[in-house]
Amino acid sequence: xxxxxxxxxxxxxxxxxxxRFSGPTGGLALGKAQANLAILPREAALEFLIFxxxxxxxxxxxxxxxxxxxxxxxxxxxxxxxxxxxxxRVYKQGQLVDEPTDILSYWRDDLVAFLIGCxxxxxxxxxxxxxxxxxxxxxxxxxxxxxxxxCTPSxRFSGPMVVSMRPMPLKKAIKAVEVTGRYPRxxxxxxxxxxxxxxxxxxxxxxxxxxxxxxxxxEVPMFWAxxxxxxxxxxxxxxxxxxxxxxxxxxxxxxxxxxxMS
Amino acid sequence: xxxxxxxxxxxxxxxxxxxRFSGPTGGLALGKAQANLAILPREAALEFLIFxxxxxxxxxxxxxxxxxxxxxxxxxxxxxxxxxxxxxRVYKQGQLVDEPTDILSYWRDDLVAFLIGCxxxxxxxxxxxxxxxxxxxxxxxxxxxxxxxxCTPSxRFSGPMVVSMRPMPLKKAIKAVEVTGRYPRxxxxxxxxxxxxxxxxxxxxxxxxxxxxxxxxxEVPMFWAxxxxxxxxxxxxxxxxxxxxxxxxxxxxxxxxxxxMS
Numbered sequence: 001x002x003x004x005x006x007x008x009x010x011x012x013x014x015x016x017x018x019x020r021f022s023g024p025t026g027g028l029a030l031g032k033a034q035a036n037l038a039i040l041p042r043e044a045a046l047e048f049l050i051f052x053x054x055x056x057x058x059x060x061x062x063x064x065x066x067x068x069x070x071x072x073x074x075x076x077x078x079x080x081x082x083x084x085x086x087x088x089r090v091y092k093q094g095q096l097v098d099e100p101t102d103i104l105s106y107w108r109d110d111l112v113a114f115l116i117g118c119x120x121x122x123x124x125x126x127x128x129x130x131x132x133x134x135x136x137x138x139x140x141x142x143x144x145x146x147x148x149x150x151c152t153p154s155x156r157f158s159g160p161m162v163v164s165m166r167p168m169p170l171k172k173a174i175k176a177v178e179v180t181g182r183y184p185r186x187x188x189x190x191x192x193x194x195x196x197x198x199x200x201x202x203x204x205x206x207x208x209x210x211x212x213x214x215x216x217x218x219e220v221p222m223f224w225a226x227x228x229x230x231x232x233x234x235x236x237x238x239x240x241x242x243x244x245x246x247x248x249x250x251x252x253x254x255x256x257x258x259x260x261m262s
Numbered sequence: 263x264x265x266x267x268x269x270x271x272x273x274x275x276x277x278x279x280x281x282r283f284s285g286p287t288g289g290l291a292l293g294k295a296q297a298n299l300a301i302l303p304r305e306a307a308l309e310f311l312i313f314x315x316x317x318x319x320x321x322x323x324x325x326x327x328x329x330x331x332x333x334x335x336x337x338x339x340x341x342x343x344x345x346x347x348x349x350x351r352v353y354k355q356g357q358l359v360d361e362p363t364d365i366l367s368y369w370r371d372d373l374v375a376f377l378i379g380c381x382x383x384x385x386x387x388x389x390x391x392x393x394x395x396x397x398x399x400x401x402x403x404x405x406x407x408x409x410x411x412x413c414t415p416s417x418r419f420s421g422p423m424v425v426s427m428r429p430m431p432l433k434k435a436i437k438a439v440e441v442t443g444r445y446p447r448x449x450x451x452x453x454x455x456x457x458x459x460x461x462x463x464x465x466x467x468x469x470x471x472x473x474x475x476x477x478x479x480x481e482v483p484m485f486w487a488x489x490x491x492x493x494x495x496x497x498x499x500x501x502x503x504x505x506x507x508x509x510x511x512x513x514x515x516x517x518x519x520x521x522x523m524s
Contacts, residue, residue, distance in 0.1 A: 046308040046374075049315070050326045054336060064312045066417065074316060074414070112308075152336070155328065184524055262446055262524030 008032070009076065009252040013084035022086045022101050024248035030124055033186070033257050034250035035062055035075065035115035036227040037085060038234055039103075039243035042067045045112040047155035051233065052114070054152040058161050058229035060117040060185045062253070062260065068109035075253035081113045087246035094238035103243055111243075116227050118250055119164060121186035121257045122179070129179045134167050134219075140211030141248065142166065144226050148200025149191070151233060159233040163191060163223040165204065167215030176222060185260035193222040209247075270294070271338065271514040275346035284348045284363050286510035292386055295448070295519050296512035297324055297337065297377040298489040299347060300496055301365075301505035304329045307374040309417035313495065314376070316414040320423050320491035322379040322447045324515070324522065330371040337515035343375045349508035356500035365505055373505075378489050380512055381426060383448035383519045384441070391441045396429050396481075402473030403510065404428065406488050410462025411453070413495060421495040425453060425485040427466065429477030438484060447522035455484040471509075 005023070006015045009032050015021035025034055040048055045067070052059035063075040070082045083102040090098040090106055100106075119142070123133055135142045142164045149161040168176050173193055181189035192199050204221060205212050209228060215221065231244055245251065267285070268277045271294050277283035287296055302310055307329070314321035325337040332344045345364045352360040352368055362368075381404070385395055397404045404426045411423040430438050435455055443451035454461050466483060467474050471490060477483070493506055507513065 042308065046304065046311065046329075049308065049311050050328070053311070053323055053326055061315055064315055066312070067308075 009254050012252045013076065013079055016086045016101070017080065017083040019101060025086065025250045025252055026120060026248055029252050031257055033062070033253045033255040033260050034118045034120045035253055036118055036230070037081070037243070037245040037251050038114045038116065038230055039111050040234070040239060041108070041241055042110040042112055044156070044239055047157055048114065048234065051151070051154035051157040052116070052230065054154055055229070056184070057188060057191060057225035058151065058227065060187060061114060062117050062185055062255070063115040065113040067112050070107065070113070072113060072115055072251070075115055075255055077254070081251070082107050085245050085249060085251050087249040089244050089246050091235065091239070091242045091244070093240060094235050099246055106243060115251060115253070116230060117186035117260055118227055119187055119224060120250070121260050122183045124257055125179050125183060126176060129175060131168065131172055131176050131179065134215060135211070135213050138213060140213065142210050143204070143207035143213050144209040144228055145201045146208045151229065156237040157233050159236050161191070162208070162226045162229040162232055163199070164226040165213070165221050165223050167213065167219040168222050169218055170220050173220050173222060180224065182262060183257070183260050184262045187225050187227070190222045190224045193220055196221060199223065271516050274514045275338065275341050278348045278363070279342065279345040281363060287348065287512045287514055288382060288510055291514050293519055295324070295515050295517040295522050296380045296382045297515055298380055298492070299343070299505070299507040299513050300376045300378065300492055301373050302376070302496070302501060303370070303503055304372040304374055306418070306501055309419055310376065310496065313413070313416035313419040314378070314492065316416055317491070318446070319449060319453060319487035320413065320489065322449060323376060324379050324447055324517070325377040327375040329374050332369065332375070334375060334377055334513070337377055337517055339516070343513070344369050347507050347511060347513050349511040351506050351508050353497065353501070353504045353506070355502060356497050361508055368505060377513060377515070378492055379448035379522055380489055381449055381486060382512070383522050384445045386519055387441050387445065388438060391437060393430065393434055393438050393441065396477060397473065397475050400475060402475065404472050405466070405469035405475050406471040406490055407463045408470045413491065418499040419495050421498050423453070424470070424488045424491040424494055425461070426488040427475070427483050427485050429475060429481040430484050431480055432482050435482050435484060442486065444524060445519070445522050446524045449487050449489070452484045452486045455482055458483060461485060
């Protein structure tokens with residue numbers, strides 16, 4: 001095991017590749033963009049890429065590999081998508097069948113990897129702008145909710161948008177819109193703030209994913225489109241074969257957060 | 263023939279559909295976004311969509327249809343991509359074989375239509391901002407040049423970026439960067455200004471497409487990524503079958519220019 005965590009993109013990817021690191025990537029290599037991973041057979045890739053094109057808020061594509069090519073050339077030259085994440089999830093017919101530290105034995109010539117922008121990018125920008133992130137202080141992961149907002153479908157891929165929620169002091173809510181709105185390739189501005197029932201969320205204390213978070217009457221709940229959306233939509237289509245990152249164990253790219261600005 | 267040109271998106275599309283309009287769309291329906299059209303068989307569509315994702319400056323995708331579906335739902339509900347443009351070009355093995363006013367007889371169940379942002383959008387914004395467009399005053403089409411900047415390839419699709427050139431008074435060049443930079447889904451900010459040889463253009467008086475344009479020593483040439491790029495790249499791959507709009511005869515969407523802002 002590592003005594004000290006690797007803290008730059010190449011070091012994190014190398015340590016993952018060599019089996020020396022399999023932990024979550026949150027808080028590591030601050031300032032470098034991390035990405036959600038989704039891998040599908042070529043047969044499903046066009047429909048999925050069109051889905052992402054139609055739903056850019058939850059699914060901002062930052063890289064797509066050539067079929068069978070494990071190198072994500074646009075985001076990390078020389079990296080290997082099969083080994084350079086700390087932890088993966090492998091699905092068959094929509095069922096989780098394995099959670100390996102590499103996917104070399106699962107790789108096929110027809111697989112296409114999609115890298116999708118991640119909220120860590122705009123959270124770094126929020127912290128730099130003096131905006132509080134309660135879930136960091138409370139030590140949990142951000143709470144996520146399935147909304148009643150339907151994504152625009154593409155072929156077999158359809159389903160509701162998943163959002164993450166961050167409470168914000170009312171006086172800072174507009175600043176939070178401005179700061180996150182600068183990063184359209186990392187979910188961008190929130191899709192809603194205020195009354196959760198307006199987007200189909202009945203009970204903030206019972207998130208569908210992540211950890212509930214407490215907030216005060218001086219704070220307003222703000223909702224951002226979430227990278228869990230494409231994973232949920234993908235799984236609901238019960239693909240014969242799919243691979244994703246394990247939650248929180250992202251691909252750390254060589255892009256700067258600023259590269260995901262408009 | 264029409265006495266008066268149609269001047270809103272639905273009227274232009276309807277007149278095209280009914281065979282009453284087959285002219286260029288420049289200057290019509292100002293404030294509504296127009297789009298380049300590229301149609302390819304499904305077999306080539308994934309590679310082409312990945313090409314566009316990798317080259318967003320020349321190829322900003324604003325809509326992709328489902329295979330076989332002629333309705334571009336994201337940009338003009340109810341429209342029919344087979345009839346609603348004034349004039350098309352049909353290619354077989356990369357050779358122009360027809361220039362029809364509709365493509366009903368060419369339509370197939372495996373065709374995917376791509377709509378790509380158009381410089382008319384940012385030109386409207388430039389005019390609103392008081393920036394001069396010499397090619398409008400001189401009555402020609404904008405001059406376009408093949409550069410030495412290679413696009414990032416995807417499968418069979420590769421080639422150089424084509425740029426359009428607009429001369430700008432030096433004092434207004436920065437404003438032109440700012441104004442066009444607000445429209446990343448319509449080519450966005452220029453990719454270069456000044457010395458044409460820096461991007462492989464030897465002679466501004468001999469454009470590869472369009473009309474040469476005169477300018478003075480007080481003006482600087484500014485270069486924007488151009489929607490001719492994806493067409494050129496597509497044709498160089500000699501696809502078995504492809505359809506595009508005829509130059510200047512664009513698809514007029516229901517989107518506002520502002521919808522193509524960041």
